[in-house]
Amino acid sequence: MGDEAADNYSDVTDFILVGFRVRPEFHILLFLLFLLVYGMVLLGNISMMVIIVTDSQLNTPMYFFLGNLSFIDLSYSTVIAPKAMMNFLSEKKTVSFVGCVAQFFLFAFFIVTEGFVLAAMAYDRFIAICNPLLYSVQMSRRLCTQLVAGSYFCGWVSSLVQVSVTFSVSFCASRVIDHFYCDSYQIEKISCSNLFVNKMVSLSLAVFIIFPTIAVIVASYMYIVSTVLRIPSTEGRKKAFFTCSSHLGVVSVLYGTGSFVYLTPPSNPELRKVASVFYILVTPMLNPLIYSKKQGCQTSFEENLMEKTIVS
Numbered sequence: 185m186g187d188e189a190a191d192n193y194s195d196v197t198d199f200i201l202v203g204f205r206v207r208p209e210f211h212i213l214l215f216l217l218f219l220l221v222y223g224m225v226l227l228g229n230i231s232m233m234v235i236i237v238t239d240s241q242l243n244t245p246m247y248f249f250l251g252n253l254s255f256i257d258l259s260y261s262t263v264i265a266p267k268a269m270m271n272f273l274s275e276k277k278t279v280s281f282v283g284c285v286a287q288f289f290l291f292a293f294f295i296v297t298e299g300f301v302l303a304a305m306a307y308d309r310f311i312a313i314c315n316p317l318l319y320s321v322q323m324s325r326r327l328c329t330q331l332v333a334g335s336y337f338c339g340w341v342s343s344l345v346q347v348s349v350t351f352s353v354s355f356c357a358s359r360v361i362d363h364f365y366c367d368s369y370q371i372e373k374i375s376c377s378n379l380f381v382n383k384m385v386s387l388s389l390a391v392f393i394i395f396p397t398i399a400v401i402v403a404s405y406m407y408i409v410s411t412v413l414r415i416p417s418t419e420g421r422k423k424a425f426f427t428c429s430s431h432l433g434v435v436s437v438l439y440g441t442g443s444f445v446y447l448t449p450p451s452n453p454e455l456r457k458v459a460s461v462f463y464i465l466v467t468p469m470l471n472p473l474i475y476s477k478k479q480g481c482q483t484s485f486e487e488n489l490m491e492k493t494i495v496s
Contacts, residue, residue, distance in 0.1 A: 196355045198278045201271055203364040204457055215272040221465045222265040228472030229258040245323040246312075249305045250475060252332050253434070256301065257468035260294035263287055264464050268364045284366040289347045291365070295442075296393060297339030302435055303400040304331040309428050310404035314411045342393055349385045353377035362453050363460070369450070401435060433474045437467050 204214060236242050236251040267287065271277040279287070311322050350368050356376035363370045368386075372379055408428060415421045445459040 196281055196359055198280045198359070199284050199366070200360045201268075201277050201279055201364055201366075202360060202362045203268070203271055203277060205454060211272045215269050218265055218269050218272070218465065221469055222261060222269070225258060225261045225265075225465060225468045228469060229254040232472045232475065233258075245308050245325075245328045246305070248325075248328050249301060249308060249332070252335075253298065253301055253305070254472065256294050256298045257471055260291055260298070261465055261468045263290045263294070264365045271364065279366065284361075284371075285347060285351055288350065288366045288368065288371075289343050292346050292368075293339045293343035295339075296342045297335050298438065299394065299397045300335030300338050301332065302431070302438070303397040304328075304335060305431050306401040306404040306435075307331075309431055310407055313408050313427060338393065342389055345385060345389065349382050353379070353382070363457060365460075365464075367460075370453075398439070405432070430475045434471050437470055437474075441467055 204210075206214070232254040233251050236247045236254075264287070267279065267283075308323055308328075311319050315322065346368065350371055353372070353375040354377050355374055358374045360374065361367065361370045362373070372382060405428070412421050412425060441459065441463040445456060445463050448456045448459055450456075
């Protein structure tokens with residue numbers, strides 16, 4: 185039995201990506217829609233990175249995190265969108281086994297990394313508002329670099345574990361993935377192996393990766409809200425909330441669309457695909473727009489310091 189499973193696994197050289205189950209004439213429309221949104225993703229995130237790198241006034245921890253966030257958004261969209269657009273125009277909608285593994289690995293890597301970077305940004309906002317007197321000391325360049333490097337490392341480890349478990353299964357007769365990219369749920373559906381280990385690994389990753397990042401974000405904003413409510417002036421409270429509005433918007437969009445994807449009933453795969461488009465393309469497109477608002481993106485350190493001094 186083990187040899188037979190191994191043979192099934194080794195025989196798989198490619199997969200068929202079904203994509204959206206629509207009439208052929210709509211494939212051109214889908215291609216143009218993906219092209220438009222992906223073009224905006226490229227334009228928005230590359231522009232954000234260039235501005236952050238070239239403007240010396242933006243040499244702050246918040247913009248350091250934001251530059252990495254833009255790079256991550258751009259990267260995980262690029263992992264999915266070009267291949268999906270190629271398949272819209274191709275009759276042979278296949279992806280090689282190696283290509284599927286690479287796509288899965290990179291997508292998981294960047295998504296997990298983004299979660300940790302957003303948690304680091306929440307901690308940055310917490311220090312900026314709740315302890316501004318020591319902000320420049322606590323949020324040093326070294327610490328920011330360590331937080332980002334740690335985020336990438338956690339993303340790499342998590343992705344390596346997910347890929348190792350997901351593609352260690354044996355595949356049966358079907359090699360059809362009912363999605364427009366290599367999704368773990370659809371890959372598991374065409375497996376004829378016992379998926380108990382896969383489920384346990386997924387649950388463990390959720391417990392040790394997703395929950396801690398969300399906990400850091402929630403805890404940070406609980407302290408932030410408590411501090412802001414103690415600011416005596418209405419104008420001061422508005423400025424403090426504006427400091428966090430962009431980050432809160434990005435967190436809400438990412439986790440909101442991500443949750444919708446994985447909470448959508450498996451019995452409705454087309455709805456899951458539509459939700460995935462928002463997760464993969466719309467969210468990276470919106471993030472630069474959210475952060476481009478000056479009042480939500482720039483923090484007046486001197487104003488926060490003055491307000492904190494008044495409270496003290």
